[in-house]
Amino acid sequence: xxxxxxxxxxxxxxxxxxxxxxxxxxxxxxxxxxxxxxxxxxxxxxxxxxxxxxxxxxxxxxxxxxxxxxxxxxxxxxxxxxxxxxxxxxxxxxxxxxxxxxxxxxxxxxxxxxxxxxxxxxxxxxxxxxxxxxxxxxxxxxxxxxxxxxxxxxxxxxxxxxxxxxxxxxxxxxxxxxxxxxxxxxxxxxxxxxxxxxxxxxxxxxxxxxxxxxxxxxxxxxxxxxxxxxx
Amino acid sequence: xxxxxxxxxxxxxxxxxxxxxxxxxxxxxxxxxxxxxxxxxxxxxxxxxxxxxxxxxxxxxxxxxxxxxxxxxxxxxxxxxxxxxxxxxxxxxxxxxxxxxxxxxxxxxxxxxx
Numbered sequence: 001x002x003x004x005x006x007x008x009x010x011x012x013x014x015x016x017x018x019x020x021x022x023x024x025x026x027x028x029x030x031x032x033x034x035x036x037x038x039x040x041x042x043x044x045x046x047x048x049x050x051x052x053x054x055x056x057x058x059x060x061x062x063x064x065x066x067x068x069x070x071x072x073x074x075x076x077x078x079x080x081x082x083x084x085x086x087x088x089x090x091x092x093x094x095x096x097x098x099x100x101x102x103x104x105x106x107x108x109x110x111x112x113x114x115x116x117x118x119x120x121x122x123x124x125x126x127x128x129x130x131x132x133x134x135x136x137x138x139x140x141x142x143x144x145x146x147x148x149x150x151x152x153x154x155x156x157x158x159x160x161x162x163x164x165x166x167x168x169x170x171x172x173x174x175x176x177x178x179x180x181x182x183x184x185x186x187x188x189x190x191x192x193x194x195x196x197x198x199x200x201x202x203x204x205x206x207x208x209x210x211x212x213x214x215x216x217x218x219x220x221x222x223x224x225x226x227x228x229x230x231x
Numbered sequence: 232x233x234x235x236x237x238x239x240x241x242x243x244x245x246x247x248x249x250x251x252x253x254x255x256x257x258x259x260x261x262x263x264x265x266x267x268x269x270x271x272x273x274x275x276x277x278x279x280x281x282x283x284x285x286x287x288x289x290x291x292x293x294x295x296x297x298x299x300x301x302x303x304x305x306x307x308x309x310x311x312x313x314x315x316x317x318x319x320x321x322x323x324x325x326x327x328x329x330x331x332x333x334x335x336x337x338x339x340x341x342x343x344x345x
Contacts, residue, residue: 040331061264068299069253073331076300077264079307079339108334186261205254205294 026201027213032139032146033201034213038110040073041137041203042080042103044092050132052120054185057081059117059133062189066197067113071206075107083107096136104140111146112138118150127158129188135196149196149220155188156227191226255292258285280308299329303336310343319343 027034043063048056061077068074083106084090092114095103103109119132130153137147199218202208263282266275283305287297306321319340326336 057268058265061268062261064300065257065261069255071254073299073329075332075335076303076307076325078304079300080335082307083339106335106338108331184262186265190261207293 023216025214026199026217029217030147030201032142032144034210036110036139036141036146037204037210038072038139039204040075040107040109041067041111041113042075042107042109042140043067043077044095044112044114045081045084045090046115046117047091047093047096048117050117050120052117055117055120058185059115059189062186062193063113063115065190066193067200070197070200071203071209072111073203073205075109080107100138100140100143109140112140114138127156129155129157131155131188131192133192133196147200149199149218149222151192151196152221152223153192153195154223154225155191156225187228191228191230194231195222195224195226252293254294255296255298256286256290257298258282258289260286276308276312280305283308297328299332300325302328303332307339315343 043060046056046059048059060081064074064077081090087106089095095112096114100109100112103112114136116134116136117132118134119130121130122128123130132150132152134150135148136145138144139146196218199215202212259278259282263275263279267279269275283301286301287305290297292298302321302325306318306325308318309321310318322336322340326333
């Protein structure tokens with residue numbers, strides 16, 4: 001009996017230690033960021049693989065605030081969008097696996113941020129927005145991926161009337177459903193971007209630049225439940 | 232050793248207590264840039280211009296300077312409205328504040344000259 005217990009304890013300890021990965025520092029996880037000291041970043045038009053037609057252009061414009069606030073020079077969004085369209089380079093998927101040196105010549109970019117929207121679904125009854133976005137930052141010089149994260153995010157848009165009982169429950173569901181349809185696209189995008197870029201190494205204009213290498217990096221693939229209060 | 236622990240704890244406390252300040256303030260940029268992309272009409276353009284002006288005039292970020300791209304994108308909107316000299320002036324302000332934008336902005340200026 002004792003033996004069995006012993007095995008169970010050891011076995012479960014072993015299992016649980018397997019599921020937790022040792023955290024690694026940003027200087028290890030994103031070493032290209034520290035080695036190349038990039039300053040300028042071009043936001044590539046998002047690649048939309050979701051069924052939400054709104055997703056592409058609008059997501060683009062939500063990226064500049066978090067990246068600029070991290071200390072990078074973000075190449076002017078609207079101006080670069082116009083040039084990419086003019087040069088028939090608006091489909092970023094074409095460049096995901098090809099040399100990026102042209103973007104260095106034209107835009108003076110050190111980095112290119114690709115985003116792939118895999119999913120952007122609204123559920124009215126559950127008052128939730130399900131989002132799956134992949135972020136890939138590539139070095140324009142080496143074409144290496146120097147930062148990437150992918151988030152499976154559930155955005156909670158529910159609200160409560162405060163009324164109890166069955167009538168209250170029905171009212172809450174109805175109200176939440178209305179709220180989901182009105183949930184601002186930008187609120188969901190902001191929460192998603194903010195959560196992802198929490199561990200982005202800072203750029204030259206941040207006081208933390210080059211001294212944040214010992215901070216821990218986040219998980220490459222993460223699941224998160226967010227709401228409008230997340231900033 | 233004890234001293235180090237004490238210092239690191241107090242630093243941690245200080246960091247967590249200080250209000251979260253960003254490098255830049257953006258006024259209503261999130262909403263107005265979205266509306267501009269979505270509607271692209273006179274009203275949304277005007278609101279975006281007002282946002283640019285507020286970001287420039289009432290900058291409350293820790294750096295105390297206009298964020299990257301704001302002068303240039305504001306200039307671009309004015310260029311589209313045929314306000315060429317005002318637009319150009321703003322593009323040059325972008326280069327003055329962020330010299331790393333010179334490669335791109337020079338290219339735009341050349342396109343306008345043509």
